[in-house]
Amino acid sequence: MRIYHHIDEFTRLNNAVVTIGTFDGVHIGHRKIISGIKDLAASSGGETVLLTFFPHPRMILHPEDESIRMINTITEKAELLEQLGIDHLIITPFSRDFSNQTAEEYIREVLVNKIGTKKIVIGYDHRFGKDRLGGLQDMQRLGPVYGFEVVEIPEQDINDVAISSTRIRAALLNGEIELANTFLGYPFFINGTVIRGDQIGRQIGFPTANIVIQERYKLIPADGIFAVTVKTEDGAYKGMAYIGTRPTINGTTRNIEVNIFDFDQEIYNQPIRVDFQNFVRGDMKLSSLDELKVQIAQDKINVKALLGN
Template identity: 35%
Template sequence: MRLYRRIKGVNQIYNEGSVVTIGVFDGLHLGHQVLINRAIEKASELSLPSVVFSFEPTPNDYFAKNEKQLRLNSFRQKYNLIKAMGVNSFYVPPFDSKMEELDVNEFIDLHLLKNLNVKHLIVGDDFRFAKNKAGSIKELEESAKINHFSVESISTVEINSKRVSSTLIRKFLFDNQLEVANEYLGSNYSIEGKVITGQQLGRTIGVPTANVDIGKLNNPLRGVFCVKVIIENDEQTYFGVANIGYKPTVEGKTLNLEVHILNFDQDIYKSRIQVEFMRYLRGEKKFNGVDELKAQINLDVKEAEEYFKELVE
């Protein structure tokens, strides 16, 4: 999959045209998957490249300025998820002051016509774009008549009469409704990152953990979870117990993800791993010392082992 972060010269790639879908695509949930799969299908029908058009930083990131916004995926993970779906190109200009000021016609002319040479555009039925969100499907259809491309609107995906959205999924995760969030995502919620050096506290109390660098990702999860772990260049899948939070017992100040992999004793330092969250166990808690922490971790491990035993039987 080709990645385009700068807009200059992109139009040279699409001389014959392209099939485009637009969105932020945080989480790649079921609704996003419908849009992207339809773009891939239509691109195949027209013998054109499929393009996912998104933004990095996202509009939410931009308008929040220096305040970190909750996100389901890092940019790297979003890229990997979209690539795995079989998309030809990922077009990701920054949402910045220039993007903010584009009116409806300027947005269409620059990005859809000049840069992407769009022949077929696929959007959700609630799609808005351009300055002050002034653009809608109506404006796209009006432009399509003049500029010889077609527009396809995809109906909102609903579960239990609720619209599937990244905002709702973030709320489910924040409220510890992990299984519901996973249903809306269409897969287990996951975080990717590189294993880095930690405080080694887990090893000193007999429960070694992999400390995962999650970068600037500010995700909604907090607490202890049963997880599935996938390690790069390792065909085997592992089970484990993960804690994501601020480690209040040791006065932690930054968001951390630590994973104790069950029945595992290998050095995976600097390896990239994917942690899939399968079941919520408990919230994060401040303990009265390391001994109390160790006792609780052992209980967490036992509960996780019982859960995974039932899962594989």
């Protein structure tokens, strides 16, 4: 898959089969759409193009709103799309200038002149152009004028995509990891960098890798203990993750920490990926570090049972 970080980097194709959207989560609903455009491209000798926007339009149009949370970072989304076999991924920076194009300008300049669209796969509710006034009807009206075919995604499929995205975010925020993973079609994951903590985990016999995530918009699941699998630079491991403010020591900042099983290497400043498999329990305040140690020992037993170890 070729990745373009601006529409101007893209070289116009002769036969582009295009779809457009946020595709946050690249979940099972999205995968149905992607499978469809791949089939269309294969049957017509075309190449698949997925056009997405980053930053998310809400980040630009409403910069004061810091509430937006995404299931994937843009890097994670690209990785997932590549696994699905998309030929071209265009990540266009959303801007006010871009949003001020009329519907016909967008179709003519972006879809036709820049991309070379011959088939476009979109939903009945897709909106574009200045004030989001453009829609499916404009595509259908202008398709014959500019030489492309419009393939409408059925309403039920679009509803499934919307429901899935909403359900996944809600499930993650409620700690319902197994449900979120069912909708995603893969384990929810985070990517971050290991930083030095205050060594409290080490003091009680459960050293942890403290993780910082650079992308503030990345959704983080509910506070608690999770069964996870972990990937570091040198291999894959099982472990248990903690998300929370560490109330037992009167902590105030939200932390992400992972106790990696059968692991004793120093990995400060190294990248780490954590795949969330199961929710074990919610966060709790205990009366002492000794009580915390006993609880974590039981958590480890429970996690190992869940992970089959």
